[in-house]
Amino acid sequence: MEPPTATSTETSGTASATLGEQLLLLSLDDESGTAKESAKVAPAIAAAALVELALAGRIDVTGDKVTVVDATPPGEPALDAALEAVAGKEEPGSTRDWINRLKTDAVARANAGLIEKGLVREEKKKVLGLFPVRRYPEADGSVEAAVRQRLHAVVLQGAAPDERTASLVALLHGAKLHRLAFPGADGRRVEAAMESVSRGRWSATAVRHVVKAAEDALTAIIAVTVTTTIVTN
Numbered sequence: 001m002e003p004p005t006a007t008s009t010e011t012s013g014t015a016s017a018t019l020g021e022q023l024l025l026l027s028l029d030d031e032s033g034t035a036k037e038s039a040k041v042a043p044a045i046a047a048a049a050l051v052e053l054a055l056a057g058r059i060d061v062t063g064d065k066v067t068v069v070d071a072t073p074p075g076e077p078a079l080d081a082a083l084e085a086v087a088g089k090e091e092p093g094s095t096r097d098w099i100n101r102l103k104t105d106a107v108a109r110a111n112a113g114l115i116e117k118g119l120v121r122e123e124k125k126k127v128l129g130l131f132p133v134r135r136y137p138e139a140d141g142s143v144e145a146a147v148r149q150r151l152h153a154v155v156l157q158g159a160a161p162d163e164r165t166a167s168l169v170a171l172l173h174g175a176k177l178h179r180l181a182f183p184g185a186d187g188r189r190v191e192a193a194m195e196s197v198s199r200g201r202w203s204a205t206a207v208r209h210v211v212k213a214a215e216d217a218l219t220a221i222i223a224v225t226v227t228t229t230i231v232t233n
Helices: 013-014 019-028 036-055 076-085 096-114 142-156 163-174 187-198 205-232
Strands: 059-062 065-068 123-127 131-135
Touching: 019 036, 019 096, 019 163, 036 059, 036 076, 036 096, 036 163, 036 205, 059 076, 059 131, 059 205, 065 076, 065 163, 131 163, 142 187, 163 187, 163 205
Parallel strands: none
Antiparallel strands: 059 065, 123 131
16 A cells, blocks of 8 residues: 655654654564664664754764764653763764764664654564574554655655655665655655755754764664675675
């Protein structure tokens, strides 16, 4: 079924889920709770934390160095932790450095947020009766459905994006996660449309600097990840 057209304004449900949590929802299989594209999703979620902090007026990027402009915690656990880490560093680090630093705990914190908000549930199992694994099947699909509707409207129907939707598109594009958002659509069309949205004049200058830096850093990180995977396999 084709998703209905969404407006350019987020619903309260999707607005309450961080961009990182939205990325994770797109990557999780609804029934089994297994994650897809994990190597790409982790840095994308880390980059999303930086973008969220920029949207909240907490950080900026100057010469690709992430600087704190307001150390007040936003009140979202994952974002509070990211801001504390950046603020606690004596010398400013680059966007790429911070994505690599934050990605270690990024998925776990996003999972914790989704569980807290009742969007997924945690299941603990053992593979072959020996190895413990955790899965996160869907508990409430309304937020993911709304995210997909907004992406469909903006990317495939040309609707005007709000800042958060445009940021999500840029993060998906930078991390080469087009198929997570549009598994059945024409890949070239989706990639071209996402490129157009991410390059559009859709945000305040300060936010755009962070989004652009995060997108560029993601592209570089993902390129290294893919190359390493090919070589090791």
